[in-house]
Amino acid sequence: MKERIQKMEDGQDDMEQDDLLGWVLKHSNLSTEQILDLVLSLLFAGHETSSVAITLSIYFLQGSPAAVKQLQEEHLQIARAKKQSGEKELNWEDYKKMEFTQCVVSETLRLGNVVRFLHRKALKDVRYKGYDIPSGWKVLPVLAAVHLDSSHFDHPQHFNPWRWQQQAVCLVASGKRKKFNIERQSDGSPMPIRSWCSDRRTDVAYCTEQNSGSSGATNNYFMPFGGGPRLCAGSELAKLEMAVFIHHLVLNYHWELAEPDQAFAFPFVDFPKGLPIIVKHQPLL
Numbered sequence: 001m002k003e004r005i006q007k008m009e010d011g012q013d014d015m016e017q018d019d020l021l022g023w024v025l026k027h028s029n030l031s032t033e034q035i036l037d038l039v040l041s042l043l044f045a046g047h048e049t050s051s052v053a054i055t056l057s058i059y060f061l062q063g064s065p066a067a068v069k070q071l072q073e074e075h076l077q078i079a080r081a082k083k084q085s086g087e088k089e090l091n092w093e094d095y096k097k098m099e100f101t102q103c104v105v106s107e108t109l110r111l112g113n114v115v116r117f118l119h120r121k122a123l124k125d126v127r128y129k130g131y132d133i134p135s136g137w138k139v140l141p142v143l144a145a146v147h148l149d150s151s152h153f154d155h156p157q158h159f160n161p162w163r164w165q166q167q168a169v170c171l172v173a174s175g176k177r178k179k180f181n182i183e184r185q186s187d188g189s190p191m192p193i194r195s196w197c198s199d200r201r202t203d204v205a206y207c208t209e210q211n212s213g214s215s216g217a218t219n220n221y222f223m224p225f226g227g228g229p230r231l232c233a234g235s236e237l238a239k240l241e242m243a244v245f246i247h248h249l250v251l252n253y254h255w256e257l258a259e260p261d262q263a264f265a266f267p268f269v270d271f272p273k274g275l276p277i278i279v280k281h282q283p284l285l
């Protein structure tokens, strides 16, 4: 930063400097410390996290051909509709149709645990579930422990994006409760339960909608972006980045691991070999 400031003062400011750091130095009145915090936050909070998350999705998906196939179908439908209407760029409406992709994103974040734990400090003495936490002690809530807890997720070590699909719990003729995936209309919106449960399934007596997982909101069992007032500021952007990446990946490429590698999780998630993959250009459209 000092070098930059010196260059600016010496009038040696060129286009190479025309980046975030250059912009804040020129146009803001933030302190040096605030600028440093901003740049570091964007690099580590904003870049490392989403790139690791995307890497994890590549890794998990190569082990789940059924998920790749379902993604391809979802994205082909979107891409075909765009081609027909002569549009090119993805837009918000397309993103909203990426239902199964959201399941893949949630499952990647649950199993991958990009941010494994948070840092907190007790500001006063706290008694929690029989434990005394003295004021000033550091508390590390371990998000990964919740995401991999078998009392919240069946077979928690298994990559299963279908667990996030919206489901309806229905009472069937035999008197048992059964889960059904909610059917979708051509625009991707959920079909009213009544229209598919009673007309098409004679065994369904009564239905109550239930969301088996939540891809967006935080709940106590799924909080890859933290929660409360310090909820990740980039959570929606991160999910969008992942979805757009997956869109182009499954529509255009086939990939496999070049050599065995697996995520290593301490203290930060990373692949020791950098997850080398062999990529073939295989456009589906």
Ligand code: HEM
Residues within 6 Å of the ligand: 041, 042, 045, 046, 047, 049, 050, 053, 114, 115, 118, 119, 224, 225, 226, 227, 229, 230, 231, 232, 233, 234, 235, 237, 238
């Ligand atoms: C998959 C990607 C991401 C994950 C898993 C993630 C996770 C998190 C988590 C768990 C926190 C809360 C930290 C805490 O409570 O102590 C957080 C905070 C934050 N994240 Fe993200 N993040 C991701 C992507 C991004 C992106 C893309 C940006 C910005 C472009 C971003 C910006 C921030 C900022 C500024 C905070 C601090 C919010 C505050 O303290 O008020 N993150 N992130």
